[in-house]
Structures are given as structure tokens and as C-alpha cells.
Amino acid sequence: MANGYRDSHNYFAFQPFNESSTYAVELVRVLDDGQRVPVANGRWEGYDWNELIDWGPLRSPWHQRHAFSGVDAVLDFLDNALNWVADNTPGDTETLYFEATVTYYRNARGPYVTVIRSHERDLGDP
């Protein structure tokens, strides 16, 4: 429980309803040539963000969403989700990495903006 005061997720710390924060994401694909392609409604190259992630707290993040377990927890999940998507979309042969511009309100204060990127994908030889 004591660990929950430094852990952004508050695992096993029993701190429910800890924040009323919200967030929204502007997701883009950055291609090998540097071109930035917005991911409109979470769909690109035959993939669907909601189908891939399929987890309530990160569903449809392009709309303003409640930050499950707080903003810090959502930012950590989003960071891992971008990497997971980068690793699990083999049919996408264009995207070098994903970039999420996150606009959030912490307990109605804000907006604050932060940018999260996935790791770079191996696109093979051109």
C-alpha cells in the first residue's frame, strides 16, 4: 500500500476514484520519409485501434476520455500500447513509428500537452 504513493498505477494501494482527470489523443503515423499521417478514427492500413487494443480505458482515445487510475497511469499504458501496436501490425509496411500527442486535464486543471512515441519499427530494406 505504501508503494502506491510512488507508483503511478497505485497497484494494490486501494486508492479508487483517485482523480477526475481526462485526456484525448491525436495519433499520427510517422513514415520512413518523415511524412506525418493522421490516424483518423483510429483506422489505418486495414487496422483498427479499438480492435487491436480492445481495452476500455484506451478505447477511442481521440475523444476526451476519463483517465482510468489517473493521468500518469494512462500515459504509461499509452506508451506501452503504442509499442504493442508497432509490434503487432505486420501488414503496415509504411509506418516508422507512432506518435501520440496527449492533451490532458488533471482534476480539471489544464490543458497540459505531452508527446509519446512508439519505438521505431524495422521496415526492412527499401
Add this chain to the structure above:
Amino acid sequence: MTAATSSNTAAADWRFRRQRWLSEVFDQPASVRGVAVLRIVLGPSVIWHLRPFLADALGGVTYHDRFQQPWWSWFPNAPAGLYVALLWIGVAAAVLMTVGLWSRTATWAAFAVVAYNLFLSQTHFHHNRAFLVILLAGVALCDNGRSLSLDALRRPPSDDRALVWPMWLLRFEAAAVYFASGFSKLIDSDWVSGRVLHDRAVRYQNEVRDALGDALADPVLEVVTARAFHWVLSPAAVATELFIAFGLWFRRTRLAAVWVAVAFHVGIEVSAHVQVFSVIAIGALAMWAVPSTRDRTLVTPSRWVGWLDWMARFDTTVVPGASWCMVDRDGTVLEGREARRFVRTRLPATFPFSRFWRYR
């Protein structure tokens, strides 16, 4: 008496009380009826908890097919087929827990499945699931099949007593959950000032309107979206959790703390989606009953006492036409209306509506 003698007497008294408490916790068998009640509550809760995972599995989807965030890289990942089989084993174990067949083994099996599922991915974590895992472990540690079980019917034990140190662990855990929740909010200025709850109320007011309709929602929303309302509500919520955390430990405040806890969980269930938390938290309140059974004698003309005495508080004799008469543990005799009122404070179904404050 000198100050030194008084101090020595107090120290000796404290040592005696401590030794008696340690003996009560670790050495003396006591009734496991409360643990058995919790086992019966946890069984359906495990099924309810596994339900969305099973629904996905029936649709051909498991955690392998969606975003997951492992807790540890070394944690074993079950192939999809084995994972689905484990979920069904969890359901079977939960059914056996509920009816009390191979009670302890079934509880361990349910614990193993729920814990394994929780630790497959951080996206599976919710506070209510963590609490469920802890409660299952505590119940499994106790010989919980000695009461309210098919096990006890098949091979009747000499009595319903066993070592109850796991029950004390569960008491500590349950109180710690209320304390952790209340204390974290107490030291959070946004929470205790009402900012967090007010923002949520404003943001989710459309859901209230959808649920109640405009005519009823308007006056409700006028209150719950007012900033001043949350200056009172938020500190009251924090005080409630801390009162439950401490009040459960003391005989004079225990019944009040249990009543407040029931009202608190009903309130949360109405206003938020907390999965199985409300049910298991109310079920865990059974841990706080004195672990002895049938130690009050009751003569009553009513059969309903026997049906509702789930915690076995009374050694009941039904005598048609007789007046109520109850002899308490300390020999106190209550008759007529007083006896009836007392009985209502000790039956789980009537307790919330009873005058519990008169009979602590």
C-alpha cells in the same frame, strides 16, 4: 498505591491482554461460520468476475488477441486453449465453493485461477479484483468447509471450530483497504476539497439525466453539481472510510461501522460501476462477527429467526404462542419487544433496519 506499583500493574495487565489476544488469534479454535458465509458470497462473485473473460473466450478472443502489459517477463503465458480451460476450472471451483463441496480445495483452485488471470496483464488489474484475490487466499487458508457446506453434511465435524488466524488476517486486510482509500484522499487536497468529485459529477451529469429523466434529474443535478455540495460530501466520504477502518476494531463502534459500511457500499454501487467490489466488501463484513455460534438462547414463536440467522447467533427454540425471551452471552435476559428488537440487530437481513445502537 505508589506510582511505580500502578505502572507495574498496568504493564502486567497489558502483557496479560496481549498474551490472551495472541492465544485467541493463533491457538484457540473458534467458529468459522463467518468465513463460510464469505466463501458462499465469493463463489458467485468469482463467476461474475470471470464472466467477461469467458464471454470473450466464447467469441474466440483471449488476452493474446489484444493489448496486454505483462507484470513480469518471466510469468508463464498459457496457450489460448489452456487459458480458456483454466477459466472454466475457475467457474467450476466457484460453484463448488458456493455449495461447499471440497470447500478448501475449491477455494484454492478459484484463488489460483483468479490470481493467475490478474497477473497475466496489468490491464486486468482493478482494485476489486485485487481484493477478491486476497479474500480468496484468506478463506482458503481457513478450514472453511466445517460450516454451511455439503462437506459438513457428508462428514459432520464435531463442531464448526477451527484455527482462525486467517480470519484475523482478513480483518486486517479489510480494515486496511478502507484506511488506504480514506487516507490517500485525506492527504490529497484536490480530493478532500471536493474538486475531484465535483468534476466527475459535472462530467457525468448526462448519465444521471438519462437514468432519471429530465423531470427528476433537474432537482438532483442542481444539488450534485453545486460546488458547495462537494465541500461537504468529499470530507464526509473520507471520514466515512476512516470511521469504518477504525470503527470495525472496537466492540462499542463495530455495529455502527458495519451499518455505515453497508450503506457506503450500496451508495457506491448505485453511483458507480465497481464490478464485484460492493458484494465482496459487504460479504467480508461477516469476518467481524464474534467467532462463536449458538451462544445466546432464544425462545420465540416465529420460525423466521431460524431462516434468517445465517451467522448462527442464537440457539433457537420455536414455541408456538410463546412470548419472546432471549438470554445473552453474559446472562442478561431480554423479554418481549426488547428481545425481538435485539434479535433484529443480530440477523444480517434485518440488521440494516434495526435499532443496533441500543444493543452494542
